[in-house]
Structures are given as C-alpha cells and as structure tokens.
Amino acid sequence: MSKTVDSRPDESARSPQLESDVTTDPLVTVKDLKTYYGGDGAFADPPVKAVDGVSFQIERGETLGLVGESGSGKTTLGRTLVQLETATAGDITFDGTDVTTLHGDSLTEWRQRAQIVFQDPESSLNDRMTVGEIIREPLDAHEWGTKSERRNRVQTLLADVGLQPEHYVRYPHQFSGGQRQRVGIARALALEPEFLVLDEPVSALDVSVQAKIISLLDDLQAKFGLTYLFIAHDLSVVRHICDRVAVLYLGKIMEIGETEQLYQNPQNPYTRALLSAIPNPDPQDETARITLPGTPPSPRDPPTGCQFATRCPAKLRPSELDHLDATTWERIERFREVVRERSRVDPGVRGRITRQLGVFSAHDDIDSAVTDLFGDLQEFPPAVVNPIESAVEHIKSGYPEKARELLRDTFGSICDREEPTLQAVNDTDTSQNSKVSSIATTQRSYCHCHKSEHDDVSTIFDRRLNDPDAGTHSSVD
Amino acid sequence: MESSAGSNSDSMIPDVDRKTSTSAQPDDDVVLSVHNLTTVFRTDRETIYAVDGIDFDVRRGETVGIVGESGSGKSVTARSIMGLIDAPGEILPASSIRFNNDELTDYSDDEYRAIRGDGIGMVFQDPQQSLNPVYTIGNQIREALAVNQNIRGEEARRQAIELLEAVAIPDPARRLSEYPHEFSGGMRQRAVIAMMLACDPEFLICDEPTTALDVTIQAQILDLLSEIQQKRDLSILFITHDMGVIAQIADRVNVVYAGEIVEQAPVERLFQSPQHPYTRGLLDAIPGRRSGDDGLRTIEGDVPTPNAPATNCRFAPRCPKAFDECEAVPPQHVSVDDNSTHTAACLLYPAEMEESPRVAKHRRRAETETEADANTGEYHE
Numbered sequence: 017m018s019k020t021v022d023s024r025p026d027e028s029a030r031s032p033q034l035e036s037d038v039t040t041d042p043l044v045t046v047k048d049l050k051t052y053y054g055g056d057g058a059f060a061d062p063p064v065k066a067v068d069g070v071s072f073q074i075e076r077g078e079t080l081g082l083v084g085e086s087g088s089g090k091t092t093l094g095r096t097l098v099q100l101e102t103a104t105a106g107d108i109t110f111d112g113t114d115v116t117t118l119h120g121d122s123l124t125e126w127r128q129r130a131q132i133v134f135q136d137p138e139s140s141l142n143d144r145m146t147v148g149e150i151i152r153e154p155l156d157a158h159e160w161g162t163k164s165e166r167r168n169r170v171q172t173l174l175a176d177v178g179l180q181p182e183h184y185v186r187y188p189h190q191f192s193g194g195q196r197q198r199v200g201i202a203r204a205l206a207l208e209p210e211f212l213v214l215d216e217p218v219s220a221l222d223v224s225v226q227a228k229i230i231s232l233l234d235d236l237q238a239k240f241g242l243t244y245l246f247i248a249h250d251l252s253v254v255r256h257i258c259d260r261v262a263v264l265y266l267g268k269i270m271e272i273g274e275t276e277q278l279y280q281n282p283q284n285p286y287t288r289a290l291l292s293a294i295p296n297p298d299p300q301d302e303t304a305r306i307t308l309p310g311t312p313p314s315p316r317d318p319p320t321g322c323q324f325a326t327r328c329p330a331k332l333r334p335s336e337l338d339h340l341d342a343t344t345w346e347r348i349e350r351f352r353e354v355v356r357e358r359s360r361v362d363p364g365v366r367g368r369i370t371r372q373l374g375v376f377s378a379h380d381d382i383d384s385a386v387t388d389l390f391g392d393l394q395e396f397p398p399a400v401v402n403p404i405e406s407a408v409e410h411i412k413s414g415y416p417e418k419a420r421e422l423l424r425d426t427f428g429s430i431c432d433r434e435e436p437t438l439q440a441v442n443d444t445d446t447s448q449n450s451k452v453s454s455i456a457t458t459q460r461s462y463c464h465c466h467k468s469e470h471d472d473v474s475t476i477f478d479r480r481l482n483d484p485d486a487g488t489h490s491s492v493d
Numbered sequence: 494m495e496s497s498a499g500s501n502s503d504s505m506i507p508d509v510d511r512k513t514s515t516s517a518q519p520d521d522d523v524v525l526s527v528h529n530l531t532t533v534f535r536t537d538r539e540t541i542y543a544v545d546g547i548d549f550d551v552r553r554g555e556t557v558g559i560v561g562e563s564g565s566g567k568s569v570t571a572r573s574i575m576g577l578i579d580a581p582g583e584i585l586p587a588s589s590i591r592f593n594n595d596e597l598t599d600y601s602d603d604e605y606r607a608i609r610g611d612g613i614g615m616v617f618q619d620p621q622q623s624l625n626p627v628y629t630i631g632n633q634i635r636e637a638l639a640v641n642q643n644i645r646g647e648e649a650r651r652q653a654i655e656l657l658e659a660v661a662i663p664d665p666a667r668r669l670s671e672y673p674h675e676f677s678g679g680m681r682q683r684a685v686i687a688m689m690l691a692c693d694p695e696f697l698i699c700d701e702p703t704t705a706l707d708v709t710i711q712a713q714i715l716d717l718l719s720e721i722q723q724k725r726d727l728s729i730l731f732i733t734h735d736m737g738v739i740a741q742i743a744d745r746v747n748v749v750y751a752g753e754i755v756e757q758a759p760v761e762r763l764f765q766s767p768q769h770p771y772t773r774g775l776l777d778a779i780p781g782r783r784s785g786d787d788g789l790r791t792i793e794g795d796v797p798t799p800n801a802p803a804t805n806c807r808f809a810p811r812c813p814k815a816f817d818e819c820e821a822v823p824p825q826h827v828s829v830d831d832n833s834t835h836t837a838a839c840l841l842y843p844a845e846m847e848e849s850p851r852v853a854k855h856r857r858r859a860e861t862e863t864e865a866d867a868n869t870g871e872y873h874e
Binding site: 085192193222225226227228230231249251252256257289294296297298300301305308311350353354357358384385 | 562563658663664665666667677678679680707708709710711712713715716734735736737738739740741760761764765774775776778779780789790791792795
C-alpha cells in the first residue's frame with residue numbers, strides 16, 4: 017500500500033474532526049457535536065462523554081453507515097440527530113436550520129421530517145395497541161388529516177412495508193420479529209420524513225429475515241428518496257447498504273469514507289482491526305486476524321491523546337525504546353493496563369488514611385502482577401526495569417496515578433499526549449459510482465501515523481505483525 | 494420386487510445409512526453420540542417437535558458446529574444433552590444420548606448432576622445471566638472448584654487466580670475480589686469460561702457464547718476457546734446462528750432447520766459446495782458473500798413450527814427447488830460426496846439417480862425407520 021497521500025496540506029491543517037468547505041448541498045451537517053451524560057454540579061463524577069466532538073455531513077439520498085463497538089456512542093449520536101437527546105455542544109444543521117436551537121412548535125414541526133427506527137422490535141411496540149393504532153399514533157400526534165385520511169394512510173403504509181391490510185387490527189405479539197420491524201418502519205414513515213435514523217434495525221433478526229428487511233429499506237429509499245443514517249455493529253450489513261461509512265470509537269470518528277474504499281483500503285489501525293475481526297463465512301480464509309487486546313476504556317475517563325492508544329496495534333513508540341521486541345512491548349502495555357485499572361479505583365477514605373500512614377502496601381499484590389507479566393524482571397534491559405520498579409513503588413505507597421503518569425512519560429509517545437486530526441488519507445477518486453460528490457467522499461482518518469514525519473500504518477503493521485517474537489495479542493503466559 | 498430393487502440401488506450408490514455406519518465402527522474417539530434425539534414440548538393444543546430425530550457425534554478434540562435460525566431447535570438440543578429439559582418438555586424414549594458410552598437419557602437427576610460441570614461444561618449466551626451478581630467472581634470460581642473438585646481454602650484461591658490468568662484476564666489476583674458488574678461483557682464471558690474450566694470438563698457445549706459481544710471481543714473469545722481446546726484436548730459442541738463464526742471455529746457442521754438436521758459436512762465442504770437448498774439460501778442471505786451482485790437473495794416465508802412428526806420435507810414450502818413429492822415424503826440423509834462425510838436430507842439426492850427411484854429410496858428408508866421406532870420403542874445397535 018502506498019504512503020499516505022498528503023496532497024491537501026490545507027485540509028489536514030484544519031481543526032480536527034471537521035469536514036466543511038464543501039460546496040455540495042448536504043441534508044444534515046454536524047459540526048463538533050458533543051453529547052455528555054451527567055457531570056452537572058460541583059461534586060458530580062466527570063461526565064460520560066458519549067459523543068465527543070464529531071463532524072460529518074449526510075448528503076441527500078445517501079445512506080451513511082455508523083459503526084463501532086458497544087459504548088462507542090453510535091446510538092447516542094443517532095438519538096441526538098433526531099433530538100431525542102440534547103446536544104451538550106456543537107451544531108446540527110438540517111436543511112439549513114440549526115435544530116439544536118429549536119423549541120416548542122417549531123421542534124414539533126421539524127420532527128415530522130426526521131424519524132427513527134429502533135433496534136429491538138420486541139420492546140419498541142406497545143403490546144396493548146393494534147398495529148394500525150401503532151402506525152397511526154404519529155399521525156394522531158401531529159394531527160395529520162382527517163380520521164379517515166389517517167386510516168387510509170395507514171393502509172398505504174402497511175402495503176409499502178409488505179404487510180397485509182388485515183394486519184391493521186392485529187396485535188404485535190401475533191407477529192414475528194421481521195414483521196414487527198416492518199411495523200416499526202411503517203410508523204417511522206407515517207409522516208413522510210426525509211431523514212431516517214435506523215438504529216440497528218436488523219441486529220435482532222435472523223439472517224434470512226435480515227436480508228428481507230434490508231431489501232425493504234433499499235426499496236423504500238428508492239421510492240421515497242429517503243436519506244438514512246444506518247447504525248450497526250454488523251460490518252457486513254453496513255457494507256451492503258451504505259454509501260459511506262463512519263467508524264466510531266469512544267465518541268470520536270476514527271475514519272470516514274466511501275464504503276468500498278474504506279473496506280478495501282482501510283487506513284486507520286482501528287478500522288483495520290475491526291474489519292479483520294469479522295468472522296468470514298469462508299473456512300479457507302487464512303488472513304491474519306488482528307486481535308485487539310483488552311476492552312474499550314471507560315468514556316468517563318478516556319485516555320489523553322488518541323482515545324484508541326490503549327489498544328492500538330500500530331501505536332507509535334518513543335524512538336529510544338523502539339528497538340525492544342514485540343513481546344516486551346506487549347508486557348509493558350499490559351502492565352500499563354493493570355496500573356490504569358488500579359488508578360481508576362478510588363482509594364476511599366480508608367485507603368487515603370492508610371497511605372498517609374505508609375502501610376498501604378501491606379496486602380498489595382502488585383509484585384505478583386509484575387511476576388505474572390515479566391517473569392524475572394531483571395532479565396530485561398534497565399530502560400524497562402527502572403521505570404517499572406519506580407511505578408511499583410508508587411503503587412505500593414498508594415499513588416497509582418503517579419505510577420500511571422510515570423509510565424506514560426517513559427513509554428508513551430505522541431499517541432498518549434496529543435489528539436490526532438481527522439485528515440484526508442486517500443486521494444483516489446471513486447466518485448463515479450457514488451451518489452455523492454468527490455469532495456465529501458474523501459477518506460479521512462484520525463491517526464498520528466498519517467503525518468509525514470511518522471511511518472505509516474502499513475509499514476508499522478508489516479514490521480510488528482511479522483515480528484517472529486510477536487505472540488498473540490490476546491494472551492501472554 | 495420392492496426389496497430387490499432396493500438392494501440393487503443401494504449397492505450402486507455410495508450411500509450412507511448413518512445408523513449402521515456409526516455403529517459398525519466402534520469408534521473410541523467418539524465422546525458424544527446423539528442418536529434419534531427427539532425433544533417435544535406438550536401444550537394443551539399441540540405437541541411441538543422442537544428437536545425431531547437428530548443424529549450426530551462429536552469426537553475427541555474436535556469442534557462440531559450446529560448452525561440454524563431462531564426456532565430451529567439449536568438450544569433445545571444443547572439443553573437436552575445437559576439434561577435441562579423440564580416439563581412440559583420431554584425427551585422421547587427412542588432418543589439416545591451417549592456420552593463416553595454411557596446412556597445419558599437413562600440417568601437419574603443425581604447422576605446427571607455428577608456429570609454436569611466436570612463431564613460436560615456449558616457456556617451460555619448471556620454471561621450476565623450465568624453469574625450471580627451478589628457474589629464476587631473469585632467466590633463463584635472457588636465454589637465451582639469446591640463442588641466439582643473438592644478444592645478449598647488457599648489452594649482454591651491459587652487455582653482461581655490461575656484460571657483467570659488462563660482466560661487472559663489481566664491482574665487476576667485483584668480481579669478475584671470484584672463483582673460481575675465491575676467486569677465488561679467480554680471479561681464476564683471470560684470469567685464464565687474460567688468457572689467452567691474450574692470443573693475441568695472433557696466436553697464443552699457453547700450455546701451462542703459470542704452473540705452478545707462486539708466483533709473485536711468475539712475474536713478474543715474465539716481465540717481463547719481454540720487455545721483452551723488445544724491445551725486441554727477438549728471436545729466442543731458449538732451452537733450459533735452466525736455462519737461466519739462457524740466457518741472460523743468448527744471442524745464439522747450440522748445445519749438445522751425446524752428441528753431436523755438438513756445437512757452435515759466437514760466445514761470446508763459445507764462452505765465450498767453446500768448441497769441442501771436451505772444451506773444455500775442461508776449462505777446467499779449473508780451480505781457480502783456474493784460479491785459483485787447487488788441485492789440480497791432472500792428465503793421466502795418463515796420457519797414453520799413443527800407440531801407433528803415429519804411426513805414431508807419441512808423446508809419444501811420455502812424451497813425454490815421443491816417438487817410435488819417433497820410434500821409427501823420425509824427426506825432421509827444421503828451421502829452427497831464420495832467418502833460419505835457429507836450428507837444432506839433432500840429428495841434431490843443422490844443426484845445421479847433418476848427422480849422416481851430416488852424418491853422411492855427416501856420413502857422406503859423413512860418407512861423402515863418409523864417401523865423400527867414403533868416396534869421397539871428404542872433403537873437397537
């Protein structure tokens with residue numbers, strides 16, 4: 017793969033996570049959007065940063081996919097776009113109107129234009145209402161037409177989503193999962209919206225039923241000229257249905273681009289790992305899987321610098337320590353994870369007192385954690401041994417945060433200190449088969465490795481993953 | 494006349510009557526052998542044949558997959574093997590589940606309790622429900638050690654730490670004193686696997702163990718299971734709806750539909766040349782598998798609820814290749830390759846036979862089978 021194309025220095029120099037200056041006519045423009053939960057008041061815990069500064073656009077008639085692991089903020093972002101959550105900061109411009117400022121009647125009015133389909137058709141339909149009543153409810157709420165017009169509208173909608181007229185008087189429990197999801201879609205379409213947020217609409221369905229719902233969504237989009245935000249964790253479904261995809265991790269966009277381009281030539285280390293983790297329905301497939309270590313960190317206490325740095329297989333290392341072999345680095349990173357876990361736990365009053373008295377280490381087991389990871393620590397070079405020993409001392413005296421900082425200063429790099437920028441990474445023009453203009457489809461990735469002064473991701477992967485000493489990422493014995 | 498024609502065609506076709514072939518070779522390597530397992534649920538209105546006469550074996554050190562949609566009877570199969578079927582469910586007397594040559598269907602509750610855990614371990618879909626929220630992880634692993642291996646005290650603590658380490662949970666000593674809610678989803682599933690390993694089983698049933706997890710965590714758990722399998726020479730029965738996961742982990746696969754196995758094959762064979770129309774439909778419905786083709790193929794209709802013993806092919810109403818006889822004759826498993834490791838229950842096979850003798854062959858075998866069941870109430874080896 018080629019070195020990152022950095023032909024647009026003016027763009028990459030712009031503020032992070034910004035995708036503006038586009039002359040097209042997007043339906044939805046999101047700028048630096050943040051949605052936090054909690055954190056109000058002086059004594060509150062830090063807020064959960066569910067969505068932490070994302071910017072993107074959705075063109076008219078396109079389907080933008082939003083993928084990420086659980087807890088990455090996909091659903092919050094989708095709910096914020098239809099104003100089911102209140103944005104903490106940033107703008108959402110819908111067809112020229114900033115919807116974050118709408119209130120009262122104007123908000124009600126606007127809601128007709130943007131609707132949402134929920135994930136679980138078991139819990140999103142009221143079991144005490146008939147299917148007809150459920151689909152009619154938005155029409156009633158918005159006082160749409162006369163009573164008989166509403167009834168006719170519901171009949172049209174039933175036909176649109178492939179249900180029968182007699183289903184009007186049935187109850188949701190009489191339906192299968194796929195049919196229930198059709199009801200959910202009909203309800204969302206009732207007010208003739210332009211924009212639909214589809215929040216994992218097929219995740220709860222079997223694969224053969226899933227295929228039918230996807231085909232239905234395709235047909236409806238063509239028929240009504242709908243614009244979709246398609247939220248999913250199933251990457252193969254997204255590849256099938258979306259024009260462009262945004263990959264979310266811990267509230268930030270890691271990579272965004274035209275679907276095929278992104279799937280065939282992912283630039284961001286996270287996208288690569290995510291794509292390689294999809295089990296391929298082909299037992300002959302021998303492609304090496306990149307197994308990410310650990311789990312995503314808490315969005316209450318995201319890592320400084322790049323939020324993916326704690327698990328990143330391509331993380332940059334300080335040049336003076338880059339010669340250490342893969343196994344050593346893996347142990348160091350795992351030790352940092354242990355320390356990070358410990359500093360997360362509040363010591364509590366008793367802990368604070370014992371550490372003042374200097375007896376904190378009495379029952380501490382950090383030594384055994386070190387032995388588990390490193391075996392005999394003294395066999396490692398002093399550049400590794402010294403900082404780890406000092407870190408152990410800090411932990412024993414009850415200050416895991418100090419140990420964490422020390423390890424970050426010694427073993428960390430730019431990835432632990434500075435936030436990267438979402439910069440253009442691929443210049444190939446794929447616009448001919450895309451519904452949207454070429455500027456908007458520019459693939460962008462959020463990683464320090466794309467800067468010209470660092471090795472690019474492929475080079476780092478080749479070097480590290482082909483290292484004969486490298487163990488699997490998931491376990492160290 | 495009927496019988497002479499029958500023996501003639503049987504000798505010509507490399508046919509596998511799986512009943513005779515499994516019993517003919519006393520295979521020491523077979524850990525679990527399920528034969529004609531039929532689990533029904535009786536309600537006031539009807540009797541549901543959730544699992545209807547399925548046969549498969551699992552050999553030592555091998556992973557056998559069961560794949561199918563919801564309602565196909567995957568989980569009921571697992572629960573039947575574990576002896577977890579309660580009224581109104583019932584395993585019919587003609588069923589046989591042999592584990593290390595012991596007939597599990599004859600076991601009393603106490604005998605079953607002795608084999609669960611240290612004989613057969615099970616990992617369920619939702620780790621949240623397999624863990625008790627009011628006890629620490631360490632407590633629960635130590636309990637498993639105490640009950641199954643009678644290990645207590647400091648030794649139990651030491652082993653619990655080793656087990657958490659074996660499932661790659663960092664800082665295991667500290668983690669022992671934490672509660673399930675302090676673990677993430679993937680870590681909880683690891684803890685459940687550690688608990689299961691505490692019982693040191695030789696056979697493991699995994700019922701959708703990664704369905705509730707993200708792909709990156711799923712990859713970790715699949716790696717972990719293969720690693721443990723190699724280290725401990727475990728046999729695994731892996732149940733999932735995800736064809737991708739099955740392709741990664743299984744050695745041999747059973748495709749189930751409405752309580753019956755419709756196709757049985759080594760994993761490469763199944764994905765390279767699926768034979769049963771249902772398997773083909775299922776694979777075609779996966780987005781991205783058929784590249785360069787817009788639009789997904791779908792299977793029309795829904796999975797039926799089997800409420801009577803099969804008198805026809807249950808897939809026939811949805812099958813693109815169905816012909817009249819499909820509604821009248823229950824298809825039997827016939828070999829679709831040369832060395833009889835790949836079988837499909839479909840009237841289209843054996844493909845090299847003419848339609849009418851082919852259908853006659855299925856019909857005859859179906860009749861023999863029902864008679865055998867009716868006469869003896871039990872299958873004779």
